Amino acid sequence: MSGQSDSTRRPGRRVGDSGTRETILATALEMFADRGFAATSVRAIAKQAEVDPALVRHFFGTKQELFTTAVVDRSKVAGRMAEAFRGPADSIGERLVRTYFTLWEDPETGPLLQTLFRSAVSDEELAPLFVPMMFARLQDRASDAESATILDRATLATPQILGVAVCRYIFRIPVIAEEPLDDLVARLAPQVQRILEG
Amino acid sequence: MSGQSDSTRRPGRRVGDSGTRETILATALEMFADRGFAATSVRAIAKQAEVDPALVRHFFGTKQELFTTAVVDRSKVAGRMAEAFRGPADSIGERLVRTYFTLWEDPETGPLLQTLFRSAVSDEELAPLFVPMMFARLQDRASDAESATILDRATLATPQILGVAVCRYIFRIPVIAEEPLDDLVARLAPQVQRILEG
Numbered sequence: 326m327s328g329q330s331d332s333t334r335r336p337g338r339r340v341g342d343s344g345t346r347e348t349i350l351a352t353a354l355e356m357f358a359d360r361g362f363a364a365t366s367v368r369a370i371a372k373q374a375e376v377d378p379a380l381v382r383h384f385f386g387t388k389q390e391l392f393t394t395a396v397v398d399r400s401k402v403a404g405r406m407a408e409a410f411r412g413p414a415d416s417i418g419e420r421l422v423r424t425y426f427t428l429w430e431d432p433e434t435g436p437l438l439q440t441l442f443r444s445a446v447s448d449e450e451l452a453p454l455f456v457p458m459m460f461a462r463l464q465d466r467a468s469d470a471e472s473a474t475i476l477d478r479a480t481l482a483t484p485q486i487l488g489v490a491v492c493r494y495i496f497r498i499p500v501i502a503e504e505p506l507d508d509l510v511a512r513l514a515p516q517v518q519r520i521l522e523g
Numbered sequence: 524m525s526g527q528s529d530s531t532r533r534p535g536r537r538v539g540d541s542g543t544r545e546t547i548l549a550t551a552l553e554m555f556a557d558r559g560f561a562a563t564s565v566r567a568i569a570k571q572a573e574v575d576p577a578l579v580r581h582f583f584g585t586k587q588e589l590f591t592t593a594v595v596d597r598s599k600v601a602g603r604m605a606e607a608f609r610g611p612a613d614s615i616g617e618r619l620v621r622t623y624f625t626l627w628e629d630p631e632t633g634p635l636l637q638t639l640f641r642s643a644v645s646d647e648e649l650a651p652l653f654v655p656m657m658f659a660r661l662q663d664r665a666s667d668a669e670s671a672t673i674l675d676r677a678t679l680a681t682p683q684i685l686g687v688a689v690c691r692y693i694f695r696i697p698v699i700a701e702e703p704l705d706d707l708v709a710r711l712a713p714q715v716q717r718i719l720e721g
Contacts, residue, residue, distance in 0.1 A: 445694065446644045452694050480696060488686020496643065496650050498678060 354395040362444030407462035418518025552593040560642030605660035616716025
């Protein structure tokens, strides 16, 4: 039984609210990555985080929304992708491609991306959130007009890099899975650069 | 209880064996497409086809193998992909891209491709069979040496077209999902043509 009221948001929020929020997100991310999206319920996350399920729903809405918030706020994925856009404009393609595939190969973020992709493919409500989740932090670093353009371009480059990631990490097609990362980056970077330049 | 011996293959096979094989494949494809791969058991297929589960395993091996055989033999997918490789060499990219996306949009094969892709993503044993399944009929139409080369090239073109299909039909990213088919073909065909030309 939760002692916290979740029906009103008072201006003077109690100390501990932000800690609770962080605990829920960290617990959720860990459980989703371990067990998969379908097998992890909001109730189980609440139990593990020692809070009331109603509080989780109050903070984060649906399970899909909790998942995307946990990925964006608590994993390195969205932050790293946004970082890739920093730096000289003429090498942004290379940075984006290298960052994306490094995240898939990183022992910390790789399993999460596998879960993220598998969950998005099998859950109709999560599916349309997959790409926005990857680029969620992009909007923090530019004016609204700039970030809208960057976001559109980044979205257009997605099929290019996602198709290779699926063949390499999910379907494990030998000729694509065995290509050294540097060769893969050298091959894809110019294509992505052209798309990002519009 | 099946009256058919499945432990020996006699030279004089009984009339009806090939009909039984066809019935099992048709039943399997229909059930997989309707219910999904995970929710369809060999036992349920056998029951629906009115044969012994042991006979299904004898003919087709694992559920994964039954699925790929059903898709290759009983759906239009592999046959249409192979057909796309027939005709003038300088327009093979366009034929391949148009055929692939038409299969995704066809009300008969579209749902099957959705099931096929979702199943391959979530089943580790099925995953490596996804691309070979698409191109399974290619080998029927060329010498071994030729078909090996064509198959390698076709495999290398897969990330390009698969990435767009995932973004368009699974993640339904608006800017990619709403592109008219003719524009999409015009955009991707030259890229795929270059890959197929090696």
